[in-house]
Amino acid sequence: MHSPELLKGTLQTIVLKVLKDHGRMYGYEITQRVKELSDDRILLTEGALYPTLHKLEAEGMLRTETESIGKRVRKYYSLTPQGRSLVKERVSEFVDFIRTMGNVLQVELS
Amino acid sequence: MHSPELLKGTLQTIVLKVLKDHGRMYGYEITQRVKELSDDRILLTEGALYPTLHKLEAEGMLRTETESIGKRVRKYYSLTPQGRSLVKERVSEFVDFIRTMGNVLQVELS
DNA sequence: ATTAATACATAAGTGAATTATGTATTAAGA
DNA sequence: TCTTAATACATAATTCACTTATGTATTAAT
Known part of the structure; x- marks a missing residue:
């Protein structure tokens, strides 16, 4: 696990993108998929995941x-058309953030 | 400005690395340098910056x-030898985090 | 003269997370 | 067969790094 501080603000992005790439998934499955993709470095906690799913559903991003x-x-959760737009927005927001951080920290990413 | 959520957990890393690259700096100067390096995307607030500087000083990372x-x-703040170690740790922690996120989000960073 | 920029500091409030707790089913291992 | 671990959901209490607000004071700009 990383310093968990860094993960803050990335939960929605992670959930949405994994749902986009994998299609229809249930909560526990998402935690397992993320654990796998992150090589056990990102372990989503239920206390964060379920409220996030409920919130995204209430906002019409998931059904x-x-x-x-x-x-x-x-x-099972899946993306609505609105949710599909949101993924793109969130991911490009994240990529832009990383690019900025690369400049500030003067490091090569990847 | 990005979604400020993403910035959480990066403040110490930013401050330490900028101090490492630029040497001796004062608080306000750090905010201006970061603003410049980030092309106005990261605007450190005083309410976050000064407590962070005080904390790092109290921990012996800065003098x-x-x-x-x-x-x-x-x-004027500058890194102590301990602080110098911490920078390396924090930056590589961040780079590792980015690499992990790249895998999870299936995006190319760079 | 007044406002903006420089320069520090700290207290109050926010909100997304962690931690803790609860319920229940199914599989595995002793 | 009994107990533990894994699966699967949910929510309340708490934490803590941050934002917002407030305060003081000097210097530059208009």
Whole structure:
């Protein structure tokens, strides 16, 4: 894990982009996918993830379908058209931020 | 300005690295340098900067010399040897974070 | 003269996160 | 078979790095 401070403000971006790349996913699946993609460096906590999903849904960025797997319930999330726009915005915002930080810190990224 | 959320957790890194690259600087000068390097995208607020400088000084990462310019007082900060180690750590931590985010978001940084 | 820029400092408030807690099902291991 | 770990959701309490607001004072610009 990195200093978790750096992660602040990136949660929505991560969730949205992973949903865009992978399609329909449920909450727990998102945490696992991010853990995998980040090589165990980013571990999303439930206390942050679920409220974020609820918020994005309330804002019309995500829609949900509930599915029953045996007796267990899963809530699948997917992007709405609005959500699709938001991903682009958030990702390019992040890339721009990184570019700026590269200038300020005088480091080569990648 | 970017979404200021992304900036969270980067303040110490920015201050330390700018001090490393430019040497001895005073607070206001740091804000101006960062503003310049970031092409007006990162505007450090005093309410964040000064407490951070005080904290880093208290931890032995920075030392200060006070200088009088006319009737005005400037507090110059510079890195201690400990501070010099911390810069390296913070910057490589940041670079590592960016690399991870690149993987998660599937974007090319640079 | 008045305003903007320079230069410091600190207290109050915010908000996105962590931590803690709760419920429940399913799989694994002793 | 019993217990623990993993799966799967949810929300309340707390934290803490930041923003906003406020304060003092000097110097430059209009």
